[in-house]
Amino acid sequence: MKKILQLTLGIVTSVGGFLEIGSVATAAQAGALFGYKLLWAILLGTICLIFLVEMSGRLAAVSKHTIVEATRERFGFPFFSAVMLGMVLVAFLVLVAELGGIGLSLQILTGLGFRWWAVPVSLAVWLLMWKGTFSLIENGASLLGLVTVSFVVAAVKMHPEWGSVAHGLIPTVPGDQKAKYGFVAVSILGASISPYLMYFYSSGAIEDKWDTSYIPMNRIIAGFGMTFGGFLSMAVLIAAALAFQPRGISVEKFEQAALLMTPALTHWGFYLFALAMLFACLGAALEISLSIAYFFAQGLGWSWSEDLTPSRDSRFSFVYTAIILVAAVPLILGVDPMKVTMLSMALTAATLPLAIVPFLILMNDPSYLGGHRNGWISNSVVAIVILISFVLAVISIPLQIIGG
Amino acid sequence: MRLKGFLAGPLLFLIACKQPTTAEKLDSVRSWLETAGMAADAWMHHTTPDRYTRQTLELSQKTLAQLAADLRKSPTPGIDTALLDTVLTRSGARLTEMARLVQTRNSPGLRGQLDSLRAEEAIIRRLADAAAPPE
Numbered sequence: 001m002k003k004i005l006q007l008t009l010g011i012v013t014s015v016g017g018f019l020e021i022g023s024v025a026t027a028a029q030a031g032a033l034f035g036y037k038l039l040w041a042i043l044l045g046t047i048c049l050i051f052l053v054e055m056s057g058r059l060a061a062v063s064k065h066t067i068v069e070a071t072r073e074r075f076g077f078p079f080f081s082a083v084m085l086g087m088v089l090v091a092f093l094v095l096v097a098e099l100g101g102i103g104l105s106l107q108i109l110t111g112l113g114f115r116w117w118a119v120p121v122s123l124a125v126w127l128l129m130w131k132g133t134f135s136l137i138e139n140g141a142s143l144l145g146l147v148t149v150s151f152v153v154a155a156v157k158m159h160p161e162w163g164s165v166a167h168g169l170i171p172t173v174p175g176d177q178k179a180k181y182g183f184v185a186v187s188i189l190g191a192s193i194s195p196y197l198m199y200f201y202s203s204g205a206i207e208d209k210w211d212t213s214y215i216p217m218n219r220i221i222a223g224f225g226m227t228f229g230g231f232l233s234m235a236v237l238i239a240a241a242l243a244f245q246p247r248g249i250s251v252e253k254f255e256q257a258a259l260l261m262t263p264a265l266t267h268w269g270f271y272l273f274a275l276a277m278l279f280a281c282l283g284a285a286l287e288i289s290l291s292i293a294y295f296f297a298q299g300l301g302w303s304w305s306e307d308l309t310p311s312r313d314s315r316f317s318f319v320y321t322a323i324i325l326v327a328a329v330p331l332i333l334g335v336d337p338m339k340v341t342m343l344s345m346a347l348t349a350a351t352l353p354l355a356i357v358p359f360l361i362l363m364n365d366p367s368y369l370g371g372h373r374n375g376w377i378s379n380s381v382v383a384i385v386i387l388i389s390f391v392l393a394v395i396s397i398p399l400q401i402i403g404g
Numbered sequence: 405m406r407l408k409g410f411l412a413g414p415l416l417f418l419i420a421c422k423q424p425t426t427a428e429k430l431d432s433v434r435s436w437l438e439t440a441g442m443a444a445d446a447w448m449h450h451t452t453p454d455r456y457t458r459q460t461l462e463l464s465q466k467t468l469a470q471l472a473a474d475l476r477k478s479p480t481p482g483i484d485t486a487l488l489d490t491v492l493t494r495s496g497a498r499l500t501e502m503a504r505l506v507q508t509r510n511s512p513g514l515r516g517q518l519d520s521l522r523a524e525e526a527i528i529r530r531l532a533d534a535a536a537p538p539e
Binding site: 110111247248249250252253254255256270 | 425431432434435438439441442443446449450451452453456460467486519529
């Protein structure tokens with residue numbers, strides 16, 4: 001009975017915690033610019049994420065190691081340092097974007113500019129981290145994030161042509177705007193395959209004391225949770241294709257995205273969008289702050305657990321305190337969170353090999369996984385998607401930067 | 405020397421390829437005029453709050469001003485620049501007026517401005533089509 005409850009909660013929280021500013025911004029921009037043509041990128045990213053999340057849970061359940069601990073142990077500190085530098089830098093940018101997303105949600109709700117919200121939002125996130133437990137962060141914010149299901153309602157109410165939607169699941173190359181298409185595709189992949197989610201999930205499995213009996217449950221949570229989450233991203237893209245593309249609106253700013261659900265749900269759509277973004281970004285900001293702290297603590301051998309009081313894991317608590325406060329600075333200075341979001345998502349895609357290649361080696365190491373090693377399907381799917389993301393990123397990021 | 409050429413060639417090619425064209429800039433102008441129109445329309449149907457609508461109209465006006473300055477710097481052959489300039493100036497003033505009408509909650513006045521904005525947006529669309537390179 002306890003496991004059924006855990007399973008249900010696991011799926012529900014995976015769905016509620018799936019969307020964040022990156023997935024919403026990239027899907028909205030894709031729909032506005034290219035209609036349904038980039039649905040395949042969400043599908044590809046979601047399939048890859050299902051495999052990666054399942055692997056993260058399996059590694060923790062079998063080896064009792066988090067990804068970070070196992071990476072450091074298996075590859076040594078110098079290599080681990082390079083991975084840590086890359087991952088922490090990208091995760092920091094994503095954190096800035098998420099805090100900005102909370103600020104922008106509050107801006108559209110209250111009219112007070114997001115810069116004014118930077119400090120109160122950062123303090124609120126820090127306070128939740130300081131006082132909260134792992135279960136509060138994992139479940140609380142994700143349950144609130146279920147308001148994102150309203151994107152599905154809006155998309156269905158806008159009566160998309162389902163044949164065209166299905167056609168969008170097959171990759172095509174557009175006649176023009178190829179660089180932009182590639183950049184948005186890369187950003188979608190970066191938003192879907194977020195390495196911080198793997199670090200958070202494997203650390204969570206250790207916090208929850210998973211053993212091999214959790215392997216079937218892990219598979220179901222990863223499969224169902226991420227699949228339903230992927231549907232939410234697709235719903236955002238479909239709604240944007242219907243609300244914005246016929247009008248020629250390209251989503252460059254969050255204020256434009258706020259109109260996404262108004263054609264279908266009128267004033268409810270406006271407020272549901274703001275609340276959905278508020279909770280989704282809050283959940284993501286908590287998870288990223290925690291993931292960065294996990295990265296430092298597990299990599300440098302400190303004591304760590306969100307369930308311990310800050311006095312018992314002071315260095316762990318110091319890391320998230322410092323990182324949250326520093327992340328508020330660019331927002332106070334007025335850096336556009338939407339631009340940070342698109343850049344951080346594309347950089348996430350570009351740095352994926354750094355995170356995923358060592359992880360795949362670990363997942364094939366019998367000394368960690370024994371008989372629970374990866375099969376050829378998992379290895380192939382993840383390797384192919386990471387290769388596609390990397391190649392697209394290497395080509396489209398310079399083009400996009402040069403093109404302004 | 406050879407290495408410099410090797411690096412500079414592709415870079416120049418990328419720069420030449422990817423500077424935003426006049427058509428792309430005009431698409432951006434159109435996107436912001438449509439955003440303003442959508443926000444104003446939503447406000448008239450009591451879908452969006454006053455402050456958000458006013459701020460979105462102000463943001464549209466500000467972005468339009470930047471795009472207009474950019475377009476004036478690099479006139480494109482084949483485009484009626486005098487017409488473009490007039491439309492951009494008029495639209496900018498209209499967006500400022502629309503933000504004021506939202507503040508004073510003047511819905512009928514906003515309706516009239518919105519109709520004119522749509523007409524200007526249609527002109528921008530025509531100019532963007534004229535500026536687009538042939539397929």
